[in-house]
Amino acid sequence: VSPTIGVFDxxxxxxxxxxxxxxxxxxxxxxxxxxxxxxxxxSKSRETxxxxxxxxxxxxxxxxxxxxxxxxxxxxxxxxxxxxEALPIPVIGxxxxxxxxxxxxxxxxxNGERPGVLVLATQATVDSHAYARSCEAAGxxxxxxxxxxxxxxxxxxxxxxxxxxxxxxxTSQVLRIYLREALESTSNARAVLxxxxxxxxxxxxxxxxxxxxxxxxxxxxxxxxxxEAVAEALAARxxxxxxxxxxxxxxxxxxxxxxxxxxxxFLGSPVExxxxxxxxx
Amino acid sequence: VSPTIGVFDxxxxxxxxxxxxxxxxxxxxxxxxxxxxxxxxxSKSRETxxxxxxxxxxxxxxxxxxxxxxxxxxxxxxxxxxxxEALPIPVIGxxxxxxxxxxxxxxxxxNGERPGVLVLATQATVDSHAYARSCEAAGxxxxxxxxxxxxxxxxxxxxxxxxxxxxxxxTSQVLRIYLREALESTSNARAVLxxxxxxxxxxxxxxxxxxxxxxxxxxxxxxxxxxEAVAEALAARxxxxxxxxxxxxxxxxxxxxxxxxxxxxFLGSPVExxxxxxxxx
Numbered sequence: 001v002s003p004t005i006g007v008f009d010x011x012x013x014x015x016x017x018x019x020x021x022x023x024x025x026x027x028x029x030x031x032x033x034x035x036x037x038x039x040x041x042x043s044k045s046r047e048t049x050x051x052x053x054x055x056x057x058x059x060x061x062x063x064x065x066x067x068x069x070x071x072x073x074x075x076x077x078x079x080x081x082x083x084x085e086a087l088p089i090p091v092i093g094x095x096x097x098x099x100x101x102x103x104x105x106x107x108x109x110x111n112g113e114r115p116g117v118l119v120l121a122t123q124a125t126v127d128s129h130a131y132a133r134s135c136e137a138a139g140x141x142x143x144x145x146x147x148x149x150x151x152x153x154x155x156x157x158x159x160x161x162x163x164x165x166x167x168x169x170x171t172s173q174v175l176r177i178y179l180r181e182a183l184e185s186t187s188n189a190r191a192v193l194x195x196x197x198x199x200x201x202x203x204x205x206x207x208x209x210x211x212x213x214x215x216x217x218x219x220x221x222x223x224x225x226x227x228e229a230v231a232e233a234l235a236a237r238x239x240x241x242x243x244x245x246x247x248x249x250x251x252x253x254x255x256x257x258x259x260x261x262x263x264x265x266f267l268g269s270p271v272e273x274x275x276x277x278x279x280x281x
Numbered sequence: 282v283s284p285t286i287g288v289f290d291x292x293x294x295x296x297x298x299x300x301x302x303x304x305x306x307x308x309x310x311x312x313x314x315x316x317x318x319x320x321x322x323x324s325k326s327r328e329t330x331x332x333x334x335x336x337x338x339x340x341x342x343x344x345x346x347x348x349x350x351x352x353x354x355x356x357x358x359x360x361x362x363x364x365x366e367a368l369p370i371p372v373i374g375x376x377x378x379x380x381x382x383x384x385x386x387x388x389x390x391x392n393g394e395r396p397g398v399l400v401l402a403t404q405a406t407v408d409s410h411a412y413a414r415s416c417e418a419a420g421x422x423x424x425x426x427x428x429x430x431x432x433x434x435x436x437x438x439x440x441x442x443x444x445x446x447x448x449x450x451x452t453s454q455v456l457r458i459y460l461r462e463a464l465e466s467t468s469n470a471r472a473v474l475x476x477x478x479x480x481x482x483x484x485x486x487x488x489x490x491x492x493x494x495x496x497x498x499x500x501x502x503x504x505x506x507x508x509e510a511v512a513e514a515l516a517a518r519x520x521x522x523x524x525x526x527x528x529x530x531x532x533x534x535x536x537x538x539x540x541x542x543x544x545x546x547f548l549g550s551p552v553e554x555x556x557x558x559x560x561x562x
Contacts, residue, residue: 037329038319043436045536048318152433155324166458173451255326280561 002247003239005230006065008033008056010041012155012259013197014071015266017094020227021069022246025234029247031063034263035279037253040151041074042122042196049124053079054086055279059251061087066239069230070094073196073222074122077130090233097229098193098222099134105191105220106140114141116188118217120178120206121195123148131195143189145182149174151198155262159202171202175209183215194221201266250274283528284520286511287346289314289337291322293436293540294478295352296547298375301508302350303527306515310528312344315544316560318534321432322355323403323477330405334360335367336560340532342368347520350511351375354476354503355403358411371514378510379474379503380415386472386501387421395422397469399498401459401487402476404429412476424470426463430455432479436543440483452483456490464496475502482547531555 005025007018011034018032035041035056041049053075057068068091070076070083076093083091106115117140119131126146135142157163159171183189192210194200200221207219234240252259256274263271286306288299292315299313316322316337322330334356338349349372351357351364357374364372387396398421400412407427416423438444440452464470473491475481481502488500515521533540537555544552 037325044318045539048535148437149430149433149439152430156429158430166454170451170454170458173447173454177447177451254329258326 002028003066003234004029004031004064005067005069006031006033006057006060006063007069007071008035008060008075009072009197010034010039010052010074011036012262012266015263015271016197016200016221017069017071017223017226018248019266019268020223021230024224024227025231026246027244031060031065031249031251033060033251033277034259035253036255036259037279040122041072042124042151043148044124046078046124046128049074049078050082053083057083057087057091059277059279061089065089067092067230067233069226071197071226073098074124077125077128090237092226092229092233094197094222094226095130095134095195097225098195099131099138099140101220101222101225102135102140102191102193103138105218107190113188114139115190116141116143116186117191117193118182118186118189119144119193119195120147120150120182120199122146122151125195131193141188143182143186144195145178147178147196150202151196154198154201157265159205160265168205171205172209175202175205176213179206179209179213183213189215189217191217192219194219197223251277253277253279283309284347284515285310285312285345286348286350287312287314287338287341287344288350288352289316289341289356290353290478291315291320291333291355292317293543293547296544296552297478297481297502298350298352298504298507299529300547300549301504302511305505305508306512307527308525312341312346312530312532314341314532314558315540316534317536317540318560321403322353323405323432324429325405327359327405327409330355330359331363334364338364338368338372340558340560342370346370348373348511348514350507352478352507354478355405358406358409371518373507373510373514375478375503375507376411376415376476378506379476380412380419380421382501382503382506383416383421383472383474384419386499388471394469395420396471397422397424397467398472398474399463399467399470400425400474400476401428401431401463401480403427403432406476412474422469424463424467425476426459428459428477431483432477435479435482438546440486441546449486452486453490456483456486457494460487460490460494464494470496470498472498473500475500478504532558534558534560
């Protein structure tokens with residue numbers, strides 16, 4: 001039988017990671033949990049995020065997950081070690097894979113300096129400095145920038161294709177403010193790393209704003225690199241897959257109708273048969 | 282001894298109601314709970330909001346509250362009846378007092394038509410149509426408009442005095458989009474009712490945007506009318522107060538430092554000695 005891979009996020013953003021997992025590791029059994037009753041994690045304290053992440057992770061383990069993907073930057077940044085200690089299965093986060101992707105994109109600065117990377121993330125992820133540490137270990141110099149308004153703008157659909165021009169203009173203006181502030185505090189950024197799994201939905205708007213500001217540097221996310229890390233971990237544990245078809249189960253802690261509706265935008269294909277669960281609280 | 286009045290909200294907005302309670306009913310003992318670990322309520326389902334509101338309310342009752350103020354429009358709109366059934370103490374919400382304030386502001390349309398009122402609120406409050414029902418009973422015709430981006434903008438401080446001009450401009454642009462859409466769907470609005478306890482912090486920006494759009498109608502909130510309803514309920518139950526000084530206790534379910542920092546802006550005076558509690562989940 002194919003391995004069961006648990007994937008969790010505070011809400012919908014982790015579906016951008018599931019999308020890459022389905023592409024790179026087809027034929028597995030995926031169980032996805034969006035902890036939508038308690039979202040967002042990104043504005044909350046470490047203690048609260050650890051508590052929420054542990055209960056989400058335990059649900060997936062009890063549901064048969066043989067490997068867990070923390071498809072949420074905030075939960076990875078604040079709780080990865082707690083999860084790895086508490087669970088008997090491998091737990092893979094998105095921060096180190098994101099740094100790996102940034103390393104590829106930055107190349108070598110060539111002058112003995114560490115290449116700079118601009119990390120956009122939630123307030124909680126920035127406050128944890130998880131990316132600064134991960135990048136430092138990889139020989140990169142991270143500048144971390146909190147962008148708290150991007151998640152609500154994305155969830156409202158104000159930055160997506162098809163939304164009205166005046167709404168896209170609000171998103172562009174917010175991006176200009178965040179990116180100008182971030183670029184002022186770093187002189188040598190060679191790439192922008194999306195340190196929140198929501199942000200890939202604004203990739204083209206971010207690329208356009210960078211161009212307008214005279215810094216047309218590549219924009220990368222951790223989804224593909226995370227899926228590659230999962231594939232390596234599966235191979236190392238001889239968890240082979242022999243199914244032809246993927247199988248996805250979806251769970252949410254709040255409205256399943258909203259999860260299906262919003263989730264489809266993040267996954268890029270229909271999210272169906274979402275089941276409601278109660279993690280207490 | 283003075284009565285103990287419990288006040289709860291998903292976060293900070295309820296402090297705008299506490300501010301009016303302190304003005305209109307000085308010398309009482311207030312216990313405020315901000316359920317910050319699970320905020321926001323306004324984007325979540327009725328089932329989840331009822332569950333969260335019940336656990337918040339029970340905490341305050343166990344903490345000695347003799348009267349409970351649901352200082353949150355979403356919790357009032359979705360859970361007031363559940364709270365009134367579950368608790369042995371009086372529970373006062375903010376929706377009916379807000380409608381009462383709107384009635385005063387609207388006066389009589391004079392032509393036999395019901396005066397119109399434009400209600401700005403969270404998605405969950407709008408979906409509940411609690412204001413439409415409350416206004417209908419009061420002889421008003423409500424147009425309900427969801428404004429999901431206002432709470433994050435307020436929590437980021439992008440609309441407050443002292444924030445940078447380009448940030449205020451983002452808030453103004455968002456308000457123009459929401460208010461223009463709302464005014465297009467109603468021809469006879471005689472007042473704007475702030476149906477979310479966060480929104481009073483944007484009152485002047487909302488007034489300015491209404492003027493720019495050619496609709497300089499009054500902007501009202503439910504805080505004062507709610508405090509008046511509480512004063513009436515106390516008098517009806519002979520819960521008299523004999524202390525000279527107010528006493529306030531603050532509880533939060535997430536970071537107490539953040540609660541003290543953000544809360545001070547909403548209360549208009551320092552929020553101190555916040556205690557962390559765990560409501561489970």
